[in-house]
Amino acid sequence: MNATVLVGMSVADADRRDELLAATRESGASVAFLQMADPSLSQELTRLADAGVTTVTLVGVDTGPLGPGHSWLRRIAAYWWRQRTGTRPEILVATRLADSLAVLPEVASDTRPITGDEPGLTSDAWEQPTAHRHQVNICRGPRCTAKGAVDNLRALILAMLQHELGDDDVLLVQTGCQFPCNRAPVLNLQPDDVWYGDVDPAAATAIVESHLTRGQPVAGHRLNR
Secondary structure, eight states: OEEEEEEEOSHHHHHTHHHHHHHHTTTTOEEEESSSSSSBHHHHHHHHHHTTOOEEEEEEEOOSTTOOOHHHHHHHHHHHHHHOOSOOOEEEEESSOBSSGGGHHHHHTSEEEOOSOSOOSOOGGGSSOOOOSEEEEEEOSHHHHHTTHHHHHHHHHHHHHHTTOOTTTEEEEEESOOSOGGGOSOEEEETTTEEEOSOOHHHHHHIIIIIIHHSOOOGGGBOOO
16 A cells, blocks of 8 residues: 655645645645644654555655755654654655645656665754854744745845855744734844834845844834833
8 A cells, every 4th residue: 555745844834734735635645744733744654654554655845945955854754764663664755855736746756765774863063052143033823924924034044145144143943923913924033032023025134134234123123022
């Protein structure tokens, strides 16, 4: 018995759950997520293995910014495979990620098997926190997401690249609801404890150029604390 799983890689793909589910209705595939949503990839692999599936094909879907690289799909699948006790299905992984739902059949046609020799989930490079000066917490609650938080994230990333700000300068973190929902989209900067509301891509760019680069908060979108 064979099964196919569409795996949402980024937070944006978790937000698009309904679209992923719609794409599976005719094919009979299922959906799992690498982060920020259920079922997780590990949960779905366990469900399929317990149901007696003998071969699972994983197709990664990455339609949003800040999604992990393709190698993480193989890492997570291999970690589950090594940890699994009892019968393990053969796991095939598409050799590239689908950047849109339209290319799913093409991407799913080229796969490589999990061997168990893939890299693990730890590395010397991931032992300590980065030396970042600021942490930007970007709300991805339902209201902020609906009002364009993903567009703000793209604008932040592009502005940071333009100003050569990397992980040792700014750590971008996507969060659940931060509560001042009437002012969505919301984000906050730490350790300055400065909160911004009604953020759009232009404001996100200004926050990088003024606050993160010169230390000057953007008055027009700053929320009272």
